[in-house]
Amino acid sequence: MLYKSTRGKVNSISFKDAVMMGLATDGGLLVPEHIPTISNNEIQALSKMNYQQTAFEIISRFIGDDFSPTDLRDLIERSYATFDHPEITPVIKKDGVYILELFHGPTLAFKDVALQLLGNIFEYLLAERGEKMNILGATSGDTGSAAIYGVRGKDNINIFIMHPHGKVSPIQELQMTTVTDSNVFNLAINGTFDDGQRIVKEVFGDLDFKKKYSLGAVNSINWARVMAQIVYYFYAYSRISSETESELIDFSVPTGNFGDIFAGYVAKRMGLPIGKLILATNENNILSRFVLNGDYSVATVVETLSPSMDIQIASNFERYLYYLLDEDSDSLTALMESFSSSNSLQFDQQLQARVNQDFTSLTVDTKGTLEQISSFYADTEYILDPHTAVGVKAGIELSDPDIPVVCLATAHPAKFAEAVNQAIGTNPERPQSLIGIEQRPHRCELIDADTPQIKEYLAQRSR
Numbered sequence: 520m521l522y523k524s525t526r527g528k529v530n531s532i533s534f535k536d537a538v539m540m541g542l543a544t545d546g547g548l549l550v551p552e553h554i555p556t557i558s559n560n561e562i563q564a565l566s567k568m569n570y571q572q573t574a575f576e577i578i579s580r581f582i583g584d585d586f587s588p589t590d591l592r593d594l595i596e597r598s599y600a601t602f603d604h605p606e607i608t609p610v611i612k613k614d615g616v617y618i619l620e621l622f623h624g625p626t627l628a629f630k631d632v633a634l635q636l637l638g639n640i641f642e643y644l645l646a647e648r649g650e651k652m653n654i655l656g657a658t659s660g661d662t663g664s665a666a667i668y669g670v671r672g673k674d675n676i677n678i679f680i681m682h683p684h685g686k687v688s689p690i691q692e693l694q695m696t697t698v699t700d701s702n703v704f705n706l707a708i709n710g711t712f713d714d715g716q717r718i719v720k721e722v723f724g725d726l727d728f729k730k731k732y733s734l735g736a737v738n739s740i741n742w743a744r745v746m747a748q749i750v751y752y753f754y755a756y757s758r759i760s761s762e763t764e765s766e767l768i769d770f771s772v773p774t775g776n777f778g779d780i781f782a783g784y785v786a787k788r789m790g791l792p793i794g795k796l797i798l799a800t801n802e803n804n805i806l807s808r809f810v811l812n813g814d815y816s817v818a819t820v821v822e823t824l825s826p827s828m829d830i831q832i833a834s835n836f837e838r839y840l841y842y843l844l845d846e847d848s849d850s851l852t853a854l855m856e857s858f859s860s861s862n863s864l865q866f867d868q869q870l871q872a873r874v875n876q877d878f879t880s881l882t883v884d885t886k887g888t889l890e891q892i893s894s895f896y897a898d899t900e901y902i903l904d905p906h907t908a909v910g911v912k913a914g915i916e917l918s919d920p921d922i923p924v925v926c927l928a929t930a931h932p933a934k935f936a937e938a939v940n941q942a943i944g945t946n947p948e949r950p951q952s953l954i955g956i957e958q959r960p961h962r963c964e965l966i967d968a969d970t971p972q973i974k975e976y977l978a979q980r981s982r
């Protein structure tokens with residue numbers, strides 16, 4: 520399988536090169552030259568497979584023979600050995616909806632599913648190529664800890680993650696700073712999340728520096744992350760297809776950067792019988808406005824109870840747009856350029872109608888989120904985290920009565936205990952990985968939000 524850029528200037532590169540490139544060098548995003556397909560018989564066969572075997576079946580189709588089957592199996596096994604549930608992403612049924620629990624990884628959010636695998640793939644490729652990598656990233660919470668856990672203790676990789684000092688939740692901060700492996704550098708910057716993002720941009724913009732220190736990124740534009748997330752759509756389908764008369768299944772996905780739900784779109788294009796992809800957003804609803812009205816215009820970010828979805832510009836959206844424009848790189852490039860100058864795109868009814876063949880959407884505000892957590896708890900004694908609650912509410916309101924809906928549970932409620940407490944008046948029980956986290960040794964450096972200082976810090980500690 521070969522890869523190409525949405526902007527058309529990078530073509531026919533291998534899976535391995537696509538993973539190492541991250542963002543395409545022409546400014547676009549990498550996608551497979553053809554989306555692989557899977558037959559109905561092959562989908563039927565998945566119901567007898569466990570998660571790791573399913574992952575092997577799906578991922579093989581995207582990597583061709585870039586890895587030997589033995590090596591790929593080993594990478595998958597090791598990546599999911601860190602999960603605390605034997606099914607990796609179990610599906611449970613509560614109150615007529617299916618919940619796909621994606622939070623059994625080391626940092627209790629769905630990002631672990633992709634970043635555990637990506638860390639192992641990086642380590643494998645760096646060893647093979649005799650190269651080193653220094654990962655630099657800025658986080659407002661979830662991504663940083665999942666990235667740190669993805670590469671902690673790995674050979675040939677150092678990771679530097681900036682978070683805004685005092686502005687991430689205590690649990691999120693501790694999940695990062697209690698990782699004391701020598702290749703992990705936590706930087707609390709005196710500034711905001713936006714400062715962190717600006718610094719990352721400036722450092723990566725210095726191409727000599729980037730090359731000299733082999734800088735790498737782990738943000739959600741890496742194709743390997745999308746690929747790892749496609750797996751659980753198939754897994755969920757194969758767990759419940761025997762229980763239902765319906766051939767189609769809907770999925771409801773709490774959405775921020777459009778990575779997770781885009782993986783569902785690819786699964787559908789591969790041949791998985793998905794009815795609708797329900798795009799659930801909080802008040803930061805640019806994507807919801809796009810799906811419902813063809814209006815993709817940036818508004819200011821507001822803080823909500825589901826902070827990992829407090830995003831305006833969705834980094835994976837370009838991939839979807841590319842398919843919506845029938846893989847026409849020139850039109851896509853023109854649209855993206857127009858977007859970057861005006862911060863807004865408007866789509867006509869014809870394109871809109873095509874979007875609605877695959878997607879529907881709901882915005883769930885703070886009040887709706889709290890009510891959903893509280894009513895679901897009253898009915899089922901199951902505690903939803905605020906991100907998951909947004910998806911469950913959208914799933915219940917928008918699904919067809921004849922089609923089962925699977926709601927993606929993207930975080931463990933104990934990660935967002937304050938919001939949960941606000942809804943139900945009690946704290947969710949902590950899973951093993953959080954018990955006593957406050958007492959563990961931690962390591963973190965306080966530093967100014969100043970690009971030259973960060974560069975200096977990185978230069979001294981790089982691989």
Ligand SMILES: *Cc1c(COP(=O)(O)O)cnc(C)c1O
Binds near residue numbers: 773776779929930
């Ligand atoms: C990152 C994240 C999301 C949003 O996922 P996208 O792929 O960015 O759309 C939703 N919920 C949680 C808990 C997250 O960490």
